[in-house]
Amino acid sequence: MLTRRIIPCFDVDQGRVVKGVSFVELRDAGDPVELAAQYDSQGADELVFLDITASSDARTSVYDMIRSTADQVFIPLTVGGGVRTPQDVRLMLESGADKVSINTAAIQRPELIEEGAKGFGSQCIVVAVDAKRVGPEKWEVFIHGGRTPTGIDAVQWAREATERGAGELLVTSMDTDGHQDGYDLGLLRAISDSVEVPIIASGGAGTPEHLYDAFTEGGADAVLAASIFHFGKYDIPTLKQYLADRGIPIRPVETGTETPVS
């Protein structure tokens, strides 16, 4: 049975993880490779790195970071932040990302989704939708990290993005993000009912029950979470056990390592 995914998200600045982690014993909490390996061993189903590097000179640092992480960690890696062109997508994938998340650039030039899907396959094109509630059952897409309203309906845009070739949607509620009060379940349900592709819920996870609600009421296929891990409140094995106990299909945490070739 296909299991629901738990995906930790890290903010990366100049090749270093800046949104820290306190529950794992790390020599260097900013080292993406060590962090990724730890999360892999804890049962993370995928990892998302969000590049927030402001200076364009330092942007290439993200490629080195992906490369060294992918050399040692063998679970799917998604990278987002600052992806503007098919060439950006190519560089991310060639560095070792399995999926690339596109946000602002997809709104500004929706053809980028088609170009990415045609060139590299839908499976690696994630469209990130940042949405803000503007009515009882109505959400508007925002871009530029949530600073700029677009006037575009989020459910409409989600549908268009998948028609253009997005293989997955990363749906973030700007209303709930950072509050740890739970995901916007109405937004998740409205989008999951409207598209065929998997959706990743993002924004607002504070307790294990919030993840459960995102899967059941929200219809999400995966949950992205940052604060719930970074502030050390819960670790992945605890969350997975909680969800499994409540009947959500979950990949159990593996222990040990593979045996070598010879």
Added chain:
Amino acid sequence: MDVVIVDYGAGNLRSVARAVAHAGVEAKVSARPEDVVGAKALIVPGVGAAEDTMSNLRNAGLVEPILEYIASDRPFLGVCMGQQALFDYSEEGGRHDCLGVLPGKITRFPSGMTVPHMGWNTVRMRVEHPVFEGVPDDSFFYFVHSYHPAPSDDSVVLGETDYDGVTFPSVVGRGNVIATQFHPEKSSRWGLQLYANFLRLAKERGSIAPEGVGAR
């Protein structure tokens, strides 16, 4: 040992090379027909669409070398599109002829399901296969695909996976050919174990086939 990963521009080429490197084996990543024909173990990766995969293989002049390699009964591993390409044809985006190594077609999941089938799912082996040595039955592997094999000969199905009421072949093969719908190079511990097993068998006995079947 000449382990060759066929380079025809597949998106997961490097991930596969990394998993092989993790097993302590240095593979040759090559688009040269003579490297393919001369390999001791051949791996064909792949993601994306069937049509593009086949036209890339044709344009690179790799179809005949791959068929020649497989015909010579040496260890072969196909991953995702590298697996789908083994069948007679794919229905993805119209009918596209594939390599015809395994009988049957590649077909889409029924509409109404969440597609792609994306994430971690279990594989139930039908046979005891040396490449799965040490891997518990019903272990989890990472999938991402919208199409799956529909073999016309049931004997090529080595393992199966259930998704939302549909059971599809997730490991196929015959003799020295094994191919997975999932991505072992993205499947953490057990995926790495498959690469390690494949490479060890190829090195030690020049065959990955179950004992007595096609081994030499």
